[in-house]
Amino acid sequence: MSLHLSFSSPMLPATLKLRRQKLADLIEVPVILWSGGSSSRNFPANVFPFRASSHFLYFAGLPLENAAIRLESGKLTLFLDESSQASALWHGASPTRDEIATKIGADAAYPLSALKDQVLDAATVAVQDSQTRLEQTRLLDRPISNYPSDIDLKLANAIVTLRLTHDDAAIAEIRKAIAVTVKAHQAGMSATPNATVEAEVRAAMEGVIMANGMTCAYGSIVTVHGEVLHNDRYHHPLRSTDLLLADVGAETATGWASDVTRTWATSGKFSPTQRDLYNVVLAAHDACIAAIRSGVEYREIHLLAGHTIAAGLVDLGILRGQPADLVERDAHALFFPHGVGHILGLDVHDMEDLGDLAGYAPSRTRSQRFGLGYLRLDRPLQSGMVVTIEPGFYQVPAILQDSERREKYRDVVNWERLADFSDVRGIRIEDDVLVTESGSEVLTAALPTSVDAIEQWVRS
Amino acid sequence: MSLHLSFSSPMLPATLKLRRQKLADLIEVPVILWSGGSSSRNFPANVFPFRASSHFLYFAGLPLENAAIRLESGKLTLFLDESSQASALWHGASPTRDEIATKIGADAAYPLSALKDQVLDAATVAVQDSQTRLEQTRLLDRPISNYPSDIDLKLANAIVTLRLTHDDAAIAEIRKAIAVTVKAHQAGMSATPNATVEAEVRAAMEGVIMANGMTCAYGSIVTVHGEVLHNDRYHHPLRSTDLLLADVGAETATGWASDVTRTWATSGKFSPTQRDLYNVVLAAHDACIAAIRSGVEYREIHLLAGHTIAAGLVDLGILRGQPADLVERDAHALFFPHGVGHILGLDVHDMEDLGDLAGYAPSRTRSQRFGLGYLRLDRPLQSGMVVTIEPGFYQVPAILQDSERREKYRDVVNWERLADFSDVRGIRIEDDVLVTESGSEVLTAALPTSVDAIEQWVRS
Incomplete structure (x- = not known):
């Protein structure tokens, strides 16, 4: 991950809070959105530029790689691993999890490993990269695809309602x-x-x-x-x-x-x-x-x-x-x-x-x-x-x-x-x-x- | 697929023939190499620029999308679907399968569907895009990964031997x-x-x-x-x-x-x-x-x-x-x-x-x-x-x-x-x-x- 926060706005937490409150009005089940990871080009370390899932970006505001957010009753929980020391050598210092949580106005923030305990009855949207899609399928214990059904379809419709018109x-x-x-x-x-x-x-x-x-x-x-x-x-x-x-x-x-x-x-x-x-x-x-x-x-x-x-x-x-x-x-x-x-x-x-x-x-x-x-x-x-x-x-x-x-x-x-x-x-x-x-x-x-x-x- | 052949060289068939003859000297089993497909960015139709697998490029010479080649005893068979009429509307006319086969000096050329009958005992190398990787796994009926074993490892070593030094x-x-x-x-x-x-x-x-x-x-x-x-x-x-x-x-x-x-x-x-x-x-x-x-x-x-x-x-x-x-x-x-x-x-x-x-x-x-x-x-x-x-x-x-x-x-x-x-x-x-x-x-x-x-x- 190589993130700099110079483009993030001080208004971001308020914007995101309003978006997730509107989502809470439309859907009652908890929602987990993954950002996705980079796709390999010709070998694993040579990747295409990372693009976070649009649904994640809508509610999390920043292009965090390999992150997830949980939205429930208007609250935002961030799941993100901090970068290792080896990563600092190759990719430079990254903001800490808490710094990022503050930037987006998260109510809580944990390592990614904590996500598995918070997936019960959660709806999601499929990301594009297949590695993360496998992880979605594994954690939610059901197939996650581009053709959502049940609570995922309900979530998709709620997101469509929100994202159709812009704030x-x-x-x-x-x-x-x-x-x-x-x-x-x-x-x-x-x-x-x-x-x-x-x-x-x-x-x-x-x-x-x-x-x-x-x-x-x-x-x-x-x-x-x-x-x-x-x-x-x-x-x-x-x-x-x-x-x-x-x-x-x-x-x-x-x-x-x-x-x-x-x-x-x-x-x-x-x-x-x-x-x-x-x-x-x-x-x-x-x-x-x-x-x-x-x-x-x-x-x-x-x-x-x-x-x-x-x-x-x-x-x-x-x-x-x-x-x-x-x-x-x-x-x-x-x-x-x-x-x-x-x-x-x-x-x-x-x-x-x-x-x-x-x-x-x-x-x-x-x-x-x-x-x-x-x-x-x-x-x-x-x-x-x-x-x-x-x-x-x-x-x-x-x-x-x-x-x-x-x-x-x-x-x-x-x-x-x-x-x-x-x-x-x-x-x-x-x-x-x-x-x-x-x-x-x-x-x-x-x-x-x-x-x-x-x-x-x-x-x- | 959007291919133009203006960059292909008249020497290509001779170059590729020599490469596959050298490969045949190093490995006896048939070899199937897939080119791979495009990876989605934020939605399926919005893709990163296509990059063909390097191993495919080494033996096939052209960046053909969703193609495969079979190499055996120095012979090259191309598997490629021709583009549909709808594709011509959106992506323009493509060269025909036969035109491409001629450009690369293929000994035979078929639609992709013919590949399934020619996979017996074939070795391969894993491509990067997961959609094609699933197809590799399905057709060869064994897991295909970045860590090859058995005949796939033998093939990988043969390819390394060839590709280490350049013609x-x-x-x-x-x-x-x-x-x-x-x-x-x-x-x-x-x-x-x-x-x-x-x-x-x-x-x-x-x-x-x-x-x-x-x-x-x-x-x-x-x-x-x-x-x-x-x-x-x-x-x-x-x-x-x-x-x-x-x-x-x-x-x-x-x-x-x-x-x-x-x-x-x-x-x-x-x-x-x-x-x-x-x-x-x-x-x-x-x-x-x-x-x-x-x-x-x-x-x-x-x-x-x-x-x-x-x-x-x-x-x-x-x-x-x-x-x-x-x-x-x-x-x-x-x-x-x-x-x-x-x-x-x-x-x-x-x-x-x-x-x-x-x-x-x-x-x-x-x-x-x-x-x-x-x-x-x-x-x-x-x-x-x-x-x-x-x-x-x-x-x-x-x-x-x-x-x-x-x-x-x-x-x-x-x-x-x-x-x-x-x-x-x-x-x-x-x-x-x-x-x-x-x-x-x-x-x-x-x-x-x-x-x-x-x-x-x-x-x-």
Whole structure:
């Protein structure tokens, strides 16, 4: 473990106390949450950077490795071993258990070995690393998995209720992550004119995140092949006619995420066709954000994106027909085959470790429709939620070359007209939006979205 | 899986064929090696960057995810599933199984499901990710662990024999990693005068590695607290009187590592005391490299480093006595408490997943001596090995404040004189050295080691 406490806030104990009191209102059984351990890369001592479980972070506030907390009736007990002398040689002095307990406002603190006597009837959430998962299974004497049941399911639902909307401390952390992400995108834009390969732009962006003491909340996408939705390759050369899509977000030291995408012309100047399609996506982006407020169904926001994109493509002569009919037939999904966004918090797809428990309201399940199946969020919006809004336009060969789809949509797609837009493979514009009672706040507003402003940033 | 083959060499099939023929000379049973899968970070879809098992990479040449190879009598069979259409949407088109099989010169290629019929009497090596480890255990119907026995131990020994010395293809890859690492260190030095915090220097260094399409072979150490040997924190401010220790190394796309440390003054100018101690470490570094050649015991190289450091500290008035006696008493280890280096290859501590099987010659075990216990390599050097040479000087509070040690060494340490050197907390100089019949080649020679040259690089 290598922990420093310089980033911990004096407000942390009060924040955590409120969170666990709210949890106590929702569940009566004791709760034990493990932080997890590091995962090995190519040999046991060569590990990936440690990431504590998000549920642990929510209630314990600090990324403690190989720790557990017990929550009961609003009380917090910390279980953590102090580091050995050999560890001090290799990893430096660590704060003591009591110092950490004070920082997080724990009511009591013990070595990890004491945990085994306090597990009776306790609920938990599965961590990601399998070593700790085995320990969870052993101590609780039942299989612990990503598909919780019984009291674990009850706990998962209680945590979802809490984590769906954010308190001020959480929003402050998300704002910190976003502030660094904005700088990263700015650096990426500035680095592009002198870069010859995607990897150089990625390095400029992630360098800003690293220099600010943060990590990436997810694997960055920085590519001239934006049509590959989760592209994790960075080897393509940048050609002067390319659009570059960058989906890069910072995560704070205590685990709070941001998630931002911008698309810019590598040359600094969009072609007329690139500008036209970009503005279709931007219209969808703006319409969605304007429609956000507490109580609105997120699914409607998604369909609004589809409608706006369909309407824009009709205007450009790429689609034929009425936008409402086109969306009904999922024709928009030929070019916008993913959901318009998701909830954001301690995870970039918040609480996705619990499957669709957080993303989908009770009794709702994923649609079989081509245009809805990839939607990660299907709930009424609530004040205090942070959601992403990320419409896009892509020319995905696997979709557009598919003979069945070409047949199905042959009357609505003008393939010849589409060919005029061959210099656009992928565009996405993604912001992080805080839902309020009366509307929303775009937390990522410092990063421009208009073609003119982006062109200026690339050339600056 | 997201694989591109742009980095694969036309020589790869010939290289791999030779490796598996050599393996066939050493072991008669069939061998199955799994590549492993990605490890989850905070939720299943948010994974750490995939790293294939090093043993798989050695014989299969490419970082294929969720693949296996079977080696028997010099023949290679590849087991790999082709990616689905949904995967093409999210991750882009992948090369087909047959294209990959051709790239690596496989004799046959099948889907993964065919593997279960070819496992009889096969030996294997445990991978790091637990999901694949379960699969290994299931298919081979016996526990597969980091502590191999029976045919798995026989295989591990055969692989150690092969991987201890490198063929031309391996050395070419290590040279590629080193070339990028040299640039990274250069960038770190140049970035230091304008940096205010360790993280900024780290970002400059890792940015070069990333921009060149490589990854870090291990968690970087970039710190003004070099006395914390495996420091993985980057939050300390840089003060003008600090030395900065940077232990950063690139890894190529096919997994070959480099491992380099330099120490420089944040101001660009070493103080006289910093220069004096740096030159003690440099003398040890140079003496060790001069002593390397095939047949020499690496343990003797380590003791030579201890001797040279002890002699240097006597000259500076920090230690009292004869260097040979001081080393005999492990007094050098008060300031140089780790081994002088290790083997380097596909892992930065090569084959450390097999414990000391590679590092220690048969029948040798770790010493209980304070000055030898951390030595990772105790074998006669062989032509074709690549080893690191990384002596250091540290003032580790956990060692120097230890009352038992202070008592034991009270006659040999001049504590008052030592206090004059309080502006040195940690110095290390680390190069990667290829052992040859008649001597050695310093593969990292492009990066200077002298104080004058380093000062110039920092100020350039």
